[in-house]
Amino acid sequence: MSCFNVRVYGILFNEQKQVLVSDEYIRGGYYTKFPGGGLEFGEGTLDCIVREWQEELTQEVEVVEHIYTTDFFQISAFDNTSQIISIYYLVRPVSPFTAPILNQPFDFEIPEGITEVEGVRWIDWEQFSADSVTLPIDKVVATLLKSKY
Template identity: 45%
Template sequence: MKQYTIRVYAIIEHEGKILLSDECIGDKYFTKFPGGGHEWGESFPETISRELREEADIEVEEVEHFYTTDFFVKSAFDAEKQVVSIYYRTKVEDPSSIPSAEKEFDFDHNLQKAEQFRWVSLKDLTVESVTFPIDKKVIEILSKQMRS
């Protein structure tokens, strides 16, 4: 049976950088914006708050809708699911306190699931910085806004 999966992501800027998440699940490595799966009963901003609390031990101060998927994307993890992603510009308490790495995938590769955060300079942020097509679209939009 074909289904939807809803993902909610944070665009966090700090000192001219954007926060990205490097992750590994099984043998799949990918880079994306921080965030994750929407759960039943949550508002989308509540999803961002929960995800950032769980993953980075940080509290959200403010969210502003940025983009919602407007094209078809099949899940990279389940061919029977269509992904709908919602992105929010997100302000958090003390972004400098988010534990982050300097280089990509700098974690124990023997783990079944691993994740790290990494700050990427806005001037170095390109569509190649991320793995998934919706994230690439968001970076295109961000880049256009920065040039304006």
């Protein structure tokens, strides 16, 4: 049986030409990725990115343009049984940016018994690269961003 996991992510640059990343503790592992998450049944990808940013960052965004959709096979890092398809959009805020910002990678507490914690931080464009993110598809997108913007 084939199982696909569709993920939708937003890329946000600020006025200082920094890119927003999400540091996440998930099931015992540490990951730096772009903000976003899973497409829900009955939802379009544009609705998904708006919902995910509202849920994770209390941030209203609008999509500016499509950046990338996975064009190679990628097995899930979390279940090893589903194929990941990731869609990335350039987004811009349509409400004031008020999410708490981490000063350093993974600068958060992990309460006892909690399996997922996340926080966001800005990375200066000069320091941003494929090495800034953890997941294989995000690395492809980071390289693409560096060549495109």
